Structure formats: C-alpha cells, structure tokens
Amino acid sequence: MSEKTDNRKTDMLVENHPLNQIKRTVAVLSGKGGVGKSLITALLAVYMQRTGKYRVGVMDADITGPSIPKLFGADDFRPKATDQGMFPVRTHSDIQLMSINLLLESPDAPVLWRGPLLGNVIKQFWNEVIWGDLDFMFLDMPPGTGDVPLTVFQSLPLDGIIIVASPQELVSMIVKKAINMAQMMSIPIIGLIENMSHTVCPHCGKEIALFGESHTEDVAKQFNIPFLGKMPIDPDLARLSDEGHIERIHKYYLNDALAALEKMPVHGGISYAERECAELEQKESIRNEENNNEQKENMNSEDKIMRIAVAAEAGVVSQHFGHCEGFTIVDVQDNKPVKEEFLANPGHKPGLLPKLLHEKKVNVVIAGGMGGGAIELFNENCIDVITGAEGEVAAVIDQYLAGDLVSSGSVCHEHSHSDSCGGH
Numbered sequence: 001m002s003e004k005t006d007n008r009k010t011d012m013l014v015e016n017h018p019l020n021q022i023k024r025t026v027a028v029l030s031g032k033g034g035v036g037k038s039l040i041t042a043l044l045a046v047y048m049q050r051t052g053k054y055r056v057g058v059m060d061a062d063i064t065g066p067s068i069p070k071l072f073g074a075d076d077f078r079p080k081a082t083d084q085g086m087f088p089v090r091t092h093s094d095i096q097l098m099s100i101n102l103l104l105e106s107p108d109a110p111v112l113w114r115g116p117l118l119g120n121v122i123k124q125f126w127n128e129v130i131w132g133d134l135d136f137m138f139l140d141m142p143p144g145t146g147d148v149p150l151t152v153f154q155s156l157p158l159d160g161i162i163i164v165a166s167p168q169e170l171v172s173m174i175v176k177k178a179i180n181m182a183q184m185m186s187i188p189i190i191g192l193i194e195n196m197s198h199t200v201c202p203h204c205g206k207e208i209a210l211f212g213e214s215h216t217e218d219v220a221k222q223f224n225i226p227f228l229g230k231m232p233i234d235p236d237l238a239r240l241s242d243e244g245h246i247e248r249i250h251k252y253y254l255n256d257a258l259a260a261l262e263k264m265p266v267h268g269g270i271s272y273a274e275r276e277c278a279e280l281e282q283k284e285s286i287r288n289e290e291n292n293n294e295q296k297e298n299m300n301s302e303d304k305i306m307r308i309a310v311a312a313e314a315g316v317v318s319q320h321f322g323h324c325e326g327f328t329i330v331d332v333q334d335n336k337p338v339k340e341e342f343l344a345n346p347g348h349k350p351g352l353l354p355k356l357l358h359e360k361k362v363n364v365v366i367a368g369g370m371g372g373g374a375i376e377l378f379n380e381n382c383i384d385v386i387t388g389a390e391g392e393v394a395a396v397i398d399q400y401l402a403g404d405l406v407s408s409g410s411v412c413h414e415h416s417h418s419d420s421c422g423g424h
C-alpha cells in the first residue's frame with residue numbers, strides 16, 4: 001500500500017471478516033446517477049476475471065439503486081447464510097457478488113433507509129460476508145460525492161478510486177469533489193474514465209460526439225490524474241446489460257483502466273507484476289538450490305570413487321603410454337575395484353591422451369613409460385602418474401591398491417619414439 005494510504009485515519013475503518021483476504025479494493029465513483037458507473041464496475045470485473053489470473057468480487061455499495069445483480073442476470077440468486085457469515089453469490093463466470101437486491105424479497109422493492117443504516121449495510125457486506133481470497137474487489141459506489149459515498153470511504157480500507165464521468169457533466173466540478181474526498185481519506189485516484197463519449201454510426205463507422213466536444217481528458221490533465229480512456233455509447237452494451245448478460249461482452253473496452261489496475265499495489269503488499277517477479281526469482285533460487293544439491297550429490301558419489309587408468313597392451317601394462325593399445329579404466333571404491341572398462345587408444349597426438357583421460361575424470365595413470373610433456377599435463381590437472389609399472393594389469397592394480405606400487409618417476413625423453421621407452 002502507498003504511504004499515503006497508510007496515513008489514513010483508521011479509527012472508523014471496519015475490520016474485515018477473519019476469513020477474508022482482499023488484496024485490492026477499488027471504488028468506482030461518479031458525480032451523479034446514470035453515467036454508467038455500474039456498467040463500468042461490472043465490465044472491469046468481467047475483464048479482470050477473464051484474464052484467469054485473478055479472483056474477483058463486486059460489492060454493490062449503491063444500496064438505494066442496486067443494479068449489479070441485474071447486469072449479471074443474478075437477481076434470483078440468493079447468498080447462503082451460515083453461522084460464520086454469508087457467502088456471496090457466484091455469477092456464471094464465477095465472479096462473487098453481494099448486493100442488497102440479493103437479500104430483498106423482490107428486487108423491485110424500494111430501499112428507503114437513510115444514511116446510517118445504509119452505512120451499516122456496507123459495513124456488514126465487508127465484515128459479515130465471506131468473500132475469502134480476492135485479488136480485486138470492485139465497489140459500485142452510491143452516486144455523487146455526498147454523505148453516503150463518504151460513509152463508504154470512511155468505513156472500508158479502499159485502495160483506489162476510479163471516477164466515471166460523461167461528457168455532458170460538469171466534469172471538472174465532480175473530479176474536484178472526488179479528489180477532495182479521496183485526499184481527505186488518503187485514497188489514491190487510479191484515474192478518470194469517460195463514458196458515453198461518442199457513438200459510432202452503424203452505417204459509415206464515423207464517430208459522433210452526441211454531447212458535443214468533451215473536456216474530460218483536459219480535466220484529468222488539469223488535476224494531474226491519469227485519464228483511462230473513453231467508452232462509446234454502444235447498443236450492444238445496453239442490450240447485454242438489459243438482458244443480464246454482461247459477461248458475454250465480446251468487445252474489449254477499458255484496456256488502459258485494466259492496465260492501471262494491474263499495476264496497483266496489493267493491499268499492504270506488492271503489485272501483481274512485482275509478485276510475478278518475486279515468484280520467478282523464488283522459482284529460480286529453488287532451481288539453483290536443487291542444482292547445487294544435485295551437483296553436491298554427484299560430487300560426493302564421485303569423491304568416493306577413485307578412477308585408475310592403466311596403459312595396457314594385451315592385458316599387460318604397456319611400456320609405451322602413447323602407443324598403448326588402450327586403457328583399462330578401473331573405478332575403485334573403499335579401496336576395491338567396482339567397475340572396469342577398456343578405452344581404446346584413439347591415436348597418439350601430443351596432449352591428446354592426457355586431455356582425454358582428464359575428461360574421463362581419471363585420478364591416477366599407470367604406465368611403463370611416459371613422455372615428460374604428458375606427465376606435466378597430468379600433473380597440471382592433479383592426476384597422479386605412476387611410471388615403471390610392469391606385468392598383468394589386474395595384478396598391477398592390486399599392487400597399487402595395496403600401496404606396493406611405487407613410481408619409478410622415469411620419463412621417456414624420446415617422445416617421438418617408436419620403441420625408445422623401453423627399460424623404464
């Protein structure tokens with residue numbers, strides 16, 4: 001949450017239900033009724049839910065003119081009451097809804113309560129309704145900037161406000177009042193949306209500004225709040241609203257508003273983008289740790305194994321390391337041979353065999369004779385070299401393991417030899 005929000009007077013705030021974890025609470029506000037505040041609240045919820053990333057709820061805080069259930073075709077749905085509290089209804093796309101209309105015998109019954117009672121209902125929607133975990137809760141606010149919305153502002157820990165205005169309103173006055181209210185409560189304004197900005201001619205596609213030139217964007221600039229786009233009058237929207245099928249909207253409006261909402265910090269925490277980053281970092285560090293552990297395990301098991309390569313020729317130790325037939329490679333564990341394989345000599349080129357045996361993770365090389373260059377290369381890679389060995393390979397290995405094989409240290413100087421290493 002921003003520093004600003006933390007400074008809010010908290011003495012009037014209502015505790016949330018203990019089972020609720022609501023990450024972002026966004027109030028949708030307008031200067032007067034009929035500008036599309038409820039429709040925009042519903043659309044924001046529908047689009048957010050459609051991302052599949054968020055759990056979304058809508059609280060119909062417009063107690064005297066509740067229209068949220070109708071938009072979702074949920075007028076006949078009834079919340080389930082339990083000892084713990086009341087569960088909101090779930091729409092067709094699984095958005096959670098709570099509205100006074102869902103509790104009244106008939107949705108047409110007028111709600112004639114006054115301020116304090118209305119305020120109480122909203123508080124109950126917060127602390128007696130089990131919303132569970134929500135990423136976004138949208139509040140369809142009572143219209144205007146008077147006492148009733150003020151009670152809501154004072155009662156609930158709101159994280160942001162979206163202002164909806166139409167071009168024919170005195171937008172600057174409404175925005176000013178909304179900003180004053182938001183500042184009083186230290187609630188950030190997410191931005192201003194202009195609804196009914198124009199309509200599109202169904203024949204020629206031309207935009208027609210029904211209410212004349214709009215100044216909403218200029219007002220947003222003047223008050224230094226983000227302008228979150230214009231929504232046209234769209235007969236499809238009116239029809240879907242009337243039919244209770246707002247979730248079937250197939251056009252994508254309000255993209256800027258959705259982007260601004262996604263950047264909002266989580267109540268008392270971090271924004272979605274930051275959370276994603278943190279999750280990625282966490283995954284990365286888990287992966288690194290797993291890799292490290294795996295490496296350690298490999299190292300440990302390899303640490304325990306000593307690998308001996310004996311230059312061999314028909315089962316006996318070759319006197320010519322470079323020209324041997326191949327290498328008998330023996331893995332030794334707990335001083336006992338556990339595995340043996342034969343690696344044919346790929347050919348004698350300077351430096352080739354020491355490199356090959358190093359890659360094979362050999363620790364000790366045993367031969368009759370070896371050139372000085374090869375010995376040096378082995379030493380550089382911390383591979384022990386034993387020269388001067390002779391006899392059967394198996395017996396030489398046993399000798400080595402018994403600690404009886406001592407290197408003569410002799411070096412073959414005629415490295416381009418044919419058989420000049422003899423006598424080591």
Ligand code: ADP
Pocket residue numbers: 030032033034035036037038039040067143195196231232233234235237238241242
């Ligand atoms: P408010 O919540 O501000 O009182 P509503 O959202 O109930 O306003 O909208 C009033 C009426 O106008 C509704 O019938 C709604 O479907 C219609 N309406 C609002 N905005 C649009 C729009 N952009 N295009 C078509 N109809 C709209």
